[in-house]
Amino acid sequence: xxxxxxxxxxxxxxxxxxxxxxxxxxxxxxxxxxxxxxxxxxxxxxxxxxxxxxxxxxxxxxxxxxxxxxxxxxxxxxxxxxxxxxxxxxxxxxxxxxxxxxxxxxxxxxxxxxxxxxxxxxxxxxxxxxxxxxxxxxxxxxxxxxxxxxxxxxxxxxxxxxxxxxxxxxxxxxxxxxxxxxxxxxxxxxxxxxxxxxxxxxxxxxxxxxxxxxxxxxxxxxxxxxxxxxxxxxxxxxxxxxxxxxxxxxxxxxxxxxxxxxxxxxxxxxxxxxxxxxxxxxxxxxxxxxxxxxxxxxxxxxxxxxxxxxxxxxxxxxxxxxxxxxxxxxxxxxxxxxxxx
Amino acid sequence: xxxxxxxxxxxxxxxxxxxxxxxxxxxxxxxxxxxxxxxxxxxxxxxxxxxxxxxxxxxxxxxxxxxxxxxxxxxxxxxxxxxxxxxxxxxxxxxxxxxxxxxxxxxxxxxxxxxxxxxxxxxxxxxxxxxxxxxxxxxxxxxxxxxxxxxxxxxxxxxxxxxxxxxxxxxxxxxxxxxxxxxxxxxxxxxxxxxxxxxxxxxxxxxxxxxxxxxxxxxxxxxxxxxxxxxxxxxxxxxxxxxxxxxxxxxxxxxxxxxxxxxxxxxxxxxxxxxxxxxxxxxxxxxxxxxxxxxxxxxxxxxxxxxxxxxxxxxxxxxxxxxxxxxxxxxxxxxxxxxxx
DNA sequence: GTGAAAGCGCTAACAG
DNA sequence: CTGTTAGCGCTTTCAC
Numbered sequence: 001x002x003x004x005x006x007x008x009x010x011x012x013x014x015x016x017x018x019x020x021x022x023x024x025x026x027x028x029x030x031x032x033x034x035x036x037x038x039x040x041x042x043x044x045x046x047x048x049x050x051x052x053x054x055x056x057x058x059x060x061x062x063x064x065x066x067x068x069x070x071x072x073x074x075x076x077x078x079x080x081x082x083x084x085x086x087x088x089x090x091x092x093x094x095x096x097x098x099x100x101x102x103x104x105x106x107x108x109x110x111x112x113x114x115x116x117x118x119x120x121x122x123x124x125x126x127x128x129x130x131x132x133x134x135x136x137x138x139x140x141x142x143x144x145x146x147x148x149x150x151x152x153x154x155x156x157x158x159x160x161x162x163x164x165x166x167x168x169x170x171x172x173x174x175x176x177x178x179x180x181x182x183x184x185x186x187x188x189x190x191x192x193x194x195x196x197x198x199x200x201x202x203x204x205x206x207x208x209x210x211x212x213x214x215x216x217x218x219x220x221x222x223x224x225x226x227x228x229x230x231x232x233x234x235x236x237x238x239x240x241x242x243x244x245x246x247x248x249x250x251x252x253x254x255x256x257x258x259x260x261x262x263x264x265x266x267x268x269x270x271x272x273x274x275x276x277x278x279x280x281x282x283x284x285x286x287x288x289x290x291x292x293x294x295x296x297x298x299x300x301x302x303x304x305x306x307x308x309x310x311x312x313x314x315x316x317x318x319x320x321x322x323x324x325x326x327x328x329x330x331x332x333x334x335x336x337x338x339x340x341x
Numbered sequence: 342x343x344x345x346x347x348x349x350x351x352x353x354x355x356x357x358x359x360x361x362x363x364x365x366x367x368x369x370x371x372x373x374x375x376x377x378x379x380x381x382x383x384x385x386x387x388x389x390x391x392x393x394x395x396x397x398x399x400x401x402x403x404x405x406x407x408x409x410x411x412x413x414x415x416x417x418x419x420x421x422x423x424x425x426x427x428x429x430x431x432x433x434x435x436x437x438x439x440x441x442x443x444x445x446x447x448x449x450x451x452x453x454x455x456x457x458x459x460x461x462x463x464x465x466x467x468x469x470x471x472x473x474x475x476x477x478x479x480x481x482x483x484x485x486x487x488x489x490x491x492x493x494x495x496x497x498x499x500x501x502x503x504x505x506x507x508x509x510x511x512x513x514x515x516x517x518x519x520x521x522x523x524x525x526x527x528x529x530x531x532x533x534x535x536x537x538x539x540x541x542x543x544x545x546x547x548x549x550x551x552x553x554x555x556x557x558x559x560x561x562x563x564x565x566x567x568x569x570x571x572x573x574x575x576x577x578x579x580x581x582x583x584x585x586x587x588x589x590x591x592x593x594x595x596x597x598x599x600x601x602x603x604x605x606x607x608x609x610x611x612x613x614x615x616x617x618x619x620x621x622x623x624x625x626x627x628x629x630x631x632x633x634x635x636x637x638x639x640x641x642x643x644x645x646x647x648x649x650x651x652x653x654x655x656x657x658x659x660x661x662x663x664x665x666x667x668x669x670x671x672x673x674x675x676x677x678x679x680x681x682x
Numbered sequence: 683g684t685g686a687a688a689g690c691g692c693t694a695a696c697a698g
Numbered sequence: 699c700t701g702t703t704a705g706c707g708c709t710t711t712c713a714c
Binding site for chain 1 (some may be wrong): 412413
């Protein structure tokens with residue numbers, strides 16, 4: 001790998017000049033520019049990104065913190081992030097925290113500001129104080145999917161109205177005539193599903209439907225988790241005619257559970273989720289769900305991060321961007337309540 | 342962010358000494374070490390990775406080239422890669438090529454050797470000459486899943502015997518009594534599925550089963566692709582009793598297609614895939630498939646890359662590691678042939 | 683227009 | 699044991 005000064009020598013100029021022509025800075029004579037370009041081509045020169053980062057005092061990468069890239073939701077998001085990041089010349093480093101705050105902190109400490117110019121946080125179960133610390137140290141952080149637009153987290157974020165998502169799901173079920181509904185709520189530990197359930201509960205209240213506490217169970221955000229939860233729900237109260245899940249994966253698992261119990265979806269049991277991951281439309285039956293603007297959120301998050309980079313940090317905490325609203329996507333897993341059972 | 346020399350000053354020593362205590366190099370007095378550690382803690386010092394990379398002449402990241410991280414197979418692999426990479430202190434930069442050799446080349450040229458110490462290639466549709474060039478320029482490259490152990494690619498790689506995978510799939514179908522079998526082969530453009538089909542064809546030949554050319558169709562590596570392909574197959578010859586797909590995703594699509602056509606899987610139609618992605622066991626019915634050692638391949642690939650890094654490059658081309666053999670995983674999508682149709 | 687010089691933050695000999 | 703001296707490859711004033 002040849003260096004700037006090798007190129008310079010070959011072109012009979014100095015490194016500064018080569019640097020200038022390469023980045024169109026400063027005025028350079030046409031004839032010199034040509035000689036330089038020739039030398040660059042001849043030596044197959046490529047700028048050393050780490051060296052440039054050091055000299056510029058900025059890094060060419062963004063860190064994307066996720067709990068586990070193997071969760072089917074994240075890759076869709078990560079892809080959108082990468083596309084957006086490329087536009088500003090950033091590479092993205094993927095950081096799997098495995099839900100472990102320790103791992104997350106270790107990542108932050110090593111990477112933030114020293115290898116990555118900014119940090120995107122996507123449900124990685126990180127300590128907000130840690131995040132605020134890294135932000136205070138000069139590396140901007142943005143939360144990619146904040147659930148409560150009305151309640152800013154004290155960190156830059158893109159908000160998605162998940163309470164509305166929950167409400168839309170609830171309303172849909174109500175409109176179909178369901179009143180006895182089970183709920184599968186994302187794992188308690190993280191509490192990020194609270195607002196979704198709040199929205200759902202709100203819809204119930206508006207419809208005058210009484211919520212039965214026993215009809216809500218917590219489950220990890222996996223197909224298996226939803227499967228087990230649905231079994232539990234249907235065991236506790238076999239008469240529910242619908243299940244609301246705060247996430248798609250568990251909803252998918254609930255569909256399978258119903259099938260195994262011989263309850264036809266949606267005829268005997270309606271099931272609805274939130275997010276609209278790709279899998280939702282491929283399941284049998286395809287899942288009715290409330291779609292969340294994943295790609296848009298990714299794009300906004302990266303754009304916000306870019307604005308924050310190089311910004312004085314006095315009011316970073318107040319930045320919040322709101323993504324467009326969730327919307328109901330009706331597919332095959334919900335149907336009107338049958339009144340014969 | 343404080344620097345080494347700030348720490349040094351505070352501890353009343355020189356930067357070199359701080360560097361030494363931080364990396365346990367050179368002998369340092371216990372008393373000095375303590376002073377340094379205190380200063381590090383007081384200033385909340387964290388080493389600047391880009392600066393270190395420049396000084397050491399090595400980069401702390403690995404690049405993982407995939408066609409699109411949104412393909413459900415890659416995240417499982419990427420997760421394993423990241424885990425392995427962390428053990429040697431590497432971060433992983435994810436590079437989605439979108440199957441576009443141009444994008445792939447652009448990535449390689451920018452990142453290889455300047456920000457990443459090594460490159461992992463996972464079915465990203467890259468030009469092998471490009472790869473050889475980057476390897477020749479000093480940045481090791483390893484192909485993560487080479488399909489033909491008997492036919493080395495001229496680049497370091499971890500080989501997985503996909504021909505055997507195809508053969509196992511074929512044998513399983515034969516053993517169940519199937520002789521009229523449709524095949525869904527991964528998209529022609531890449532040709533990476535050829536050996537899988539070869540293995541399958543070989544099994545047929547051994548069993549004295551004649552292959553009908555018309556019973557093989559090409560399809561993209563997606564659920565939808567497999568769905569369409571299965572429809573096509575079943576239209577061309579409604580009498581096939583089984584379908585072999587060179588990948589799980591299309592196999593899953595085939596299951597759906599069969600269902601939509603009113604053909605019960607596995608009773609009326611057996612379907613088998615290759616890979617054993619997580620989705621396979623969650624589908625209805627769960628997919629019978631030939632499992633490929635994904636995590637193992639990731640670990641071997643990273644280990645190999647690590648050995649290659651810093652190695653003189655004289656015989657890099659000849660490195661090939663073979664992962665353990667694929668094995669049949671029987672689930673619910675295959676059954677003995679019924680002789681009444 | 684182009685060059686000289688300094689420095690980004692760290693590591694790597696080598697002296698002492 | 700610890701300090702000195704050079705860089706790593708690039709950018710960036712600021713003279714000429």
